[in-house]
Amino acid sequence: MSELAITVIGRDRPGIVADVAEVLARLGANLTDSTMTRLRGHFAMTLICVGPAAADVEAALAPLAADGQLLATVRAVAPDGATAPTGEPYVLAVHGADRMGIVAAMTRVLTDAGGNVTDLSTRLTGSLYVVVAEVDLPPGTFDEVAGRLARTAAELGVGVSLRPADTDLL
Known part of the structure; x- marks a missing residue:
């Protein structure tokens, strides 16, 4: 079995x-992680599954893309393995008038502090731009990062909040 x-x-x-799920189920591929969304009338799905060889899955998905309306790609990946989180989980929310560079500036603050973005979504509604991200920050860096985010947000003319994330119960 391959991780794809x-x-x-x-x-x-x-x-x-x-x-897509039916094709994978028929092949005996187990869908493990996924994210799916609609973006301005376009559908986007990314998933990880364990199943047969990438070429077999790609061939089985080909009929779904035959009319040119969908593009499906399959790539074998190395298993991630069980690793403990390396930071503390937080939720970042940014909102304000749309302008170029909001995501770049805010995620640079996180990266420079040793943080990792684990999930991010953006939405433009009229002139309001909203960013919501799940991030892991190194222990003990919250106050420093929150301050740097606030300063960056002020420079961009947007609002920002950073709060501890509710941990998932799995």
């Missing part, structure tokens, strides 16, 4: 998730 990273993108339509 699969992406599917294209114009949104009902049934994409069901179609």
